[in-house]
Amino acid sequence: MLRTRFCVANWKMNFNCTDTKSFLESWNNKELNNKEVKTIFCPSFTELNTGVEILQYSDSEIGAQNVFYESSGAYTGEVSCSMLKNIGCQWVIIGHSERRSIFSETDEMVRNKLDQLISERMNPIVCIGETKTQRENGKTQEILSQQLSIAFENQEDVNLKNTIIAYEPVWAIGTGITATVEMVSDAHKSIRNIFNNNGFNGSNISILYGGSVTDGNATELSELTDVDGFLVGGASLDVDKFYAIYNQL
Ligand code: PEP
Helix, strand or coil, X not given: CCCCEEEEEECCCCCCHHHHHHHHHHHHCCCCCCCCEEEEEECCHHHHHHHHXXXXXXXXXXXXXXXXXXXXXXXXXXXXXXXXXXXXXXXXXXCCHHHHHHCCCCHHHHHHHHHHHHXXXXXXXXXXXXXXXXXXXXXXHHHHHHHHHHHCCCCCHHHHCCCEEEECCHHHCCCCCCCCHHHHXXXXXXXXXXXXXXXXXXXXXXXXXXXXXXXXXXXXXXXXXXXXXXXXXXHHHCHHHHHHHHHCC
């Protein structure tokens, strides 16, 4: 099966409405000739509407950086799936390492978010990855397996048509240190095997790499068979750099 390839921008807590407008207007002037690759921009909640509006005639789409796992109620400060869907936002990043480390999100919370997204027919971008210490202690596979088996424990293969995995080694995020092609290749293969061993068809799932991807290292990473695209943080804040990454996929 031909897996969909993605180039996803995680803008984190950067860009106000003015910045979003100016970035996406210049994005709209670019030729998106790489038809095999879907581009998704993930701004903060306050910029989602602006993003959806500017991209209404584009092949690019908008995603959120987080969502809550209940549908409504007394959850001050949270945003639900239906609120996102109502403004035309279908994609959501969950389990990002910054959410896990700064906001104490657990694998069980990631599972609840995944369950909610899938039951609301939305498209999850599930981030997983090991810390530096876990890698140094030879625990990478074990951690990936634990994160995936908890997150996907209530799911079946048929539900995963529009689910993306982003392998993001924590030590490579925002550090300028990229995982080597061997590390990325091994991790992506392991992720497919973990899915296969848990009753899913791992070869159907798009697996993105994230962690200091730039226009300087995208080509060698994108050539790996098991890499189906990128989740890009820092380099996605510059429209020309992000466009150059997209063109290398
Ligand atoms: C990220 O935040 O998902 C990420 C990959 O960031 P960066 O590209 O800056 O390492």
